[in-house]
Amino acid sequence: MYVPLEFYQFIAQNKSIFRVLYSVIIAFICLIIVLKTDKLFRISSHQGIRYFRNAFFFYGIAFLLRALLISPIYSSLTKMAFEFFMIMAGFFLFYSLLWKRLETKKDTSSLLNPKIIMLYALTLILIVLDYLWGGYNFMFISQIILFLLASVISYNNYQTKGKEHKFLKLYFGVMVLNFVAWLANFIFANFLGGRLRWLANIYILNVIIFLIFLYGVNKFTKKKKVIDKEDK
Amino acid sequence: MAKKRERLEVIKDIIMAIRENRNIKPTRLLYASNLSPQMFKEYINELITKQFINLDIDDKEKKTFSLAQKGNAFLEEYRTIEDFIENFGL
Numbered sequence: 418m419y420v421p422l423e424f425y426q427f428i429a430q431n432k433s434i435f436r437v438l439y440s441v442i443i444a445f446i447c448l449i450i451v452l453k454t455d456k457l458f459r460i461s462s463h464q465g466i467r468y469f470r471n472a473f474f475f476y477g478i479a480f481l482l483r484a485l486l487i488s489p490i491y492s493s494l495t496k497m498a499f500e501f502f503m504i505m506a507g508f509f510l511f512y513s514l515l516w517k518r519l520e521t522k523k524d525t526s527s528l529l530n531p532k533i534i535m536l537y538a539l540t541l542i543l544i545v546l547d548y549l550w551g552g553y554n555f556m557f558i559s560q561i562i563l564f565l566l567a568s569v570i571s572y573n574n575y576q577t578k579g580k581e582h583k584f585l586k587l588y589f590g591v592m593v594l595n596f597v598a599w600l601a602n603f604i605f606a607n608f609l610g611g612r613l614r615w616l617a618n619i620y621i622l623n624v625i626i627f628l629i630f631l632y633g634v635n636k637f638t639k640k641k642k643v644i645d646k647e648d649k
Numbered sequence: 650m651a652k653k654r655e656r657l658e659v660i661k662d663i664i665m666a667i668r669e670n671r672n673i674k675p676t677r678l679l680y681a682s683n684l685s686p687q688m689f690k691e692y693i694n695e696l697i698t699k700q701f702i703n704l705d706i707d708d709k710e711k712k713t714f715s716l717a718q719k720g721n722a723f724l725e726e727y728r729t730i731e732d733f734i735e736n737f738g739l
């Protein structure tokens with residue numbers, strides 16, 4: 418896709434505004450996803466929907482904190498909080514695909530069950546490592562691995578049930594895009610710092626990813642026909 | 650061999666049976682649900698805890714199940730929930 422150079426120059430001149438706008442747009446998309454999936458969870462009490470909802474709740478907070486990172490009230494605590502919510506959001510999204518194979522007891526809390534507490538601990542370790550080394554490399558690497566695994570699981574889901582449920586193909590695609598976005602983030606942060614064209618493309622890619630999630634949530638939370646006796 | 654029912658489908662079948670019979674006795678519901686007594690007990694306890702169904706006991710200590718508001722809402726949204734779970738692989 419051809420993007421005129423003037424577009425990147427325009428972004429360069431208004432970098433801070435675009436960064437805040439980008440974060441707020443994604444946080445808003447997350448808010449819509451959380452509200453729609455929360456309604457579905459309250460009716461079904463389904464753990465998978467619950468973890469999926471948690472993921473976007475955490476993404477929403479992470480992107481709001483991200484908007485603060487370039488403001489005058491920035492502090493290392495804001496950076497750590499941003500990293501915590503961002504990593505945990507990825508873990509929740511990944512766990513929403515895995516919970517069926519791991520959880521045995523019903524009714525476990527989605528925020529404080531033993532497996533999630535282990536993920537909190539892992540997240541805190543990654544944050545401390547990033548703090549000691551400087552930058553976000555441990556977060557990037559964890560998310561690259563996470564979305565690589567999520568792509569494999571999604572591909573398996575698509576292979577087994579893709580004919581009946583068409584969105585599984587797009588969901589696999591969005592997991593691959595997530596993997597690509599985190600990989601691009603890692604490359605940009607370590608080797609291409611300052612190249613605005615790369616950064617702008619990563620932003621565009623991220624907005625596309627969240628819009629695909631929103632599209633799916635919108636499509637599948639629309640009320641269907643009520644089941645009758647004939648459906649039995 | 651018949652395909653094993655998903656958890657959500659079992660819940661739907663139990664709630665459907667209660668809705669069709671209004672106040673249904675435990676034994677009849679056990680037959681209608683097509684579950685083992687142990688599994689039936691687990692599902693029923695979960696549905697009562699989550700307030701999908703009510704356990705009513707009359708003066709003669711006879712037990713019947715009736716549909717709660719949340720159970721009715723679940724049935725109305727069942728297709729949406731099922732579609733969502735399947736299409737996102739949750």
